Amino acid sequence: MTSPHLTERALQEAAESTSLLPDSQAAHLRGCRLCQGRVATYQHLFTAAAHLPPPVFAFDLTASVLAQLPRPQPAFPWVLSGVAALVLAVVVAFLAVFGGQLVPILQSLGTGLGAGLLAVTGLVVAGQCLELLTRHRQQMRLLTFS
Ligand SMILES: [Zn+2]
Structure with missing residues (x-):
């Protein structure tokens, strides 16, 4: 095995789909247990993140966004x-x-x-x-x- 281990970005892309990798990196991934383990870790991380409940804010997000919108101008000057x-x-x-x-x-x-x-x-x-x-x-x- 002469090619270097996959970069973090390549590992994350492989976690989503190995078809995203160039041929040389895909060949390395097939033969490297370390990179396979890292890809599996990213897959677990992505799966867990996908199942997280939607964020609940301690403040009223809608009210704070509406407060920052420009005030409507009077209909007639x-x-x-x-x-x-x-x-x-x-x-x-x-x-x-x-x-x-x-x-x-x-x-x-x-x-x-x-x-x-x-x-x-x-x-x-x-x-x-x-x-x-x-x-x-x-x-x-x-x-x-x-
Ligand atoms: Zn590797």
Whole structure:
């Protein structure tokens, strides 16, 4: 017998199935009582481990896992809505105070630039509202609680 004894890994593989071994190691195992004994020990160990009862934890595993999951976000970004309302209030207050002075400025443009500016602003705001609504609906679809 010239080949060395099987490594621990090879012994464990042989304990599961000798067909996992390369031919040289399988030939050594057939002729070596020491390695056969080690393989038998691993087989006993694997059998005993397979028949162990499932582990019982001294703590509530489900509760500890759930505690580490990220908290669900609010369904609607109320903070964003508050900020939007605040910005809208500031704009309305600005227009109430300085609106009288803005009208002649916009009228002096006279080329429709003011109307175009208002139209573009309206489109941007409408687009942002649509995007926000679309995103909100997508997030609501992702929330499927069982
Ligand atoms: Zn051996």
